[in-house]
Amino acid sequence: MGIKQAEWPIEVQRQAMDLHAQLSLNDHNWHQQKGDADRRAAELLAGALVQLLQGGERSDVEALTDQSLRWLRRELKAPGCGRD
Known part of the structure; x- marks a missing residue:
């Protein structure tokens, strides 16, 4: 169920x-900034804000916010790729 718009x-x-x-x-910019935890947290929070303002699913807003907090706590790291 979406958030009441x-x-x-x-x-x-x-x-x-x-x-x-x-x-x-x-x-x-992915290779340069993939490990910048503050940048990743900000990106996710901005995504959560967009979802909230557009009446997105509450679970999506919460998931983005939770993942942002994990970046802020330095619990997440960027995955590698074949070019790393």
Whole structure:
């Protein structure tokens, strides 16, 4: 069941989505920033915020938030890949 959608201004939703896009790792910066725990936590929190503002599933918001906390506590590390 999704989160009851509040009447969030569309500009707030756009700003959250823009923030998430700016924080997200991609093909160009993944190798440089994959191990930056604070960056990973921020990316996940921004994703949780987007989900919350868009009426996403409560379980998805909680999972993103929990994973962010694990990065902050340094409980997670980036997985390797064939190029590492």
